[in-house]
Amino acid sequence: MSAPPLLEIKNLHIDMRSGQERLNVVENVSFSIGAGETFGLVGESGCGKSITALSLIGLLNRPLSVGQGEILFKGQNLLKMNGSELRRLRGNRISMIFQEPMTALNPLATVGRQIAEMFVLHQGSTWHEAERKAIAALAQVQVPAPDKRVKNYPHQMSGGMRQRVMIAIALACHPDLLIADEPTTALDVTVQAEILKLMQELCDQRGTSVLMISHDLGVIAKMCRRVGIMYAGHLVEERAVADLFRHPAHPYTHGLLASLPVLGQRTLDERKPLQEIEGIVPSIAAFPTGCRFEPRCTRATPICRDTVPGPSILGDGSFVRCYHHG
């Protein structure tokens, strides 16, 4: 057996309480991330990627809460930790980058101060030391003139610069795990590429594991070795990225890949409409009892409607949850 993974999520359930009802927003999700590994989590908006990520650092807000399951970080169950134990991990060992660099930073505090907070919180630095470290941290994310930039407020920076600041904050304490929730979705394509490259370089240097959440398969292909596909709160497929792109097993993954536009392809095909997956993601209150993709699936049979398919092992730790995979 190899060394235990850095993060292991076992049968995670996330519930949403509305009145007396309990809705399973995320059901039975399991995956693990090894040390230094970049794991991708893919799915459309509302499939539960982000709340899965937030649950890892105990930041779910009401009405959401973890129903059952285990989240093992270096062998310790995060769900059994008390508030102050979790706070010592948060930002320090596990940190997070969010989608909107425009709103994720406090508009009334300098970026230097917002980076410096990390050193004060987790390394017991004085504010004076912390400010010096903040300049170094800004330099590491390749912000030019960091000694001047630390005095800037977020509104004085571009989106790309702000996301660099977010990365500087997240990586300030050299965490073991970085959760990146759609870190480049709000950015221009060229800036996207720079930010991704920066993240990859810094994390590679430091051996930081990354949980990369995205709906952009291109980003996942570039950054990750392994990837999990989520649909309506279920993890439907987990594969090595290369295998996934070559032989998608789940019908949903199939559909996702088929609906990717290929640059220039439409002109060759005489402007054939883009391919899409028929139907829409069911609302949380109306999740099917069986396979949640069944209403949109072309391969569906009666068994799909009644029971949730268990994982079919595809070798090398990969699996797919589908009765008719292939």
Add this chain to the structure above:
Amino acid sequence: MIPTILAVSLLIFVIFSVIPGSFTSSLIADGKGRNDPKVVEQMNKEFGLDKPVYQRFGSYIINLAQLDLGQSFRTRQPVTHMLLERAWPTMKLAIAAMVIAILIGVPLGFVAALKPGSLLDTTTMIAAVSGLSLPQFWLGLLAMYVFALTLGWLPSFGYGDGGIRNLILPAVTLSVAPLALLARTTRAAVLDVMSADFIRTARSKGMNAYRLVTWHLMRNALVLIITTVGLQFGSLMGQAVVIEKLFSWPGLGSLLVDSVSMRDIPVVQGAILMIVLWFLIINTVVDVLYAVIDPRISHG
């Protein structure tokens, strides 16, 4: 600022020329004197009330430009002198009321927002709505009855020697409405900031609730709270009219009420001008505070 003052002055002139009654008629309306047309005519002439409105307005503005507010019809004292005498008691009252409102209202709203839906939150908000709805004169009478007449702790009315004992009851009564409003606004502001993305970022950094509030929440909520404080501070001058009358407080408000009923136009003009100035000064202070707190607002 000058256009505002011109507009307000014009408005007062127009209103007083439209509503029935004048200073002279108010003198004979008490039923004691006889309605002698000769006397009325002479008095009208003396105070310039026989001239048309536009002429009176013109000469008023020209005098105002020379910082001359004219003489009171009633006391024949310079209006400036009367106003300055009355301004300090009113400011004292307004400031005391605002300090009470801020010191109690803001923390109350804060605590309520930290546990929304809790017993404390609901109680505070019900009390706040009641505070906003209760008529001030009734609250004032109640306070007088309880603390002055029944318990005998405080004087029931008057300015006394200008000390704090006479100030307490009117200031507390005047503070109820702004206190209630501030508690509600603070609660709303804190809840608003609480749901902001940067608060989630702050939590993901691993800070405890105390640091979250002091490092990130307070300053942002303050921007919203200051708006309400400024607006309330201004309108307190208006609300003070009722309280001053009730507690026989020798301030601008009671002077204004007396002067209106006597149609003592120069004094009414002057008193309203003071209130307008007060509003403008507070607005300016608020704008400066915004720029100090929020770097996105340029100092230019």
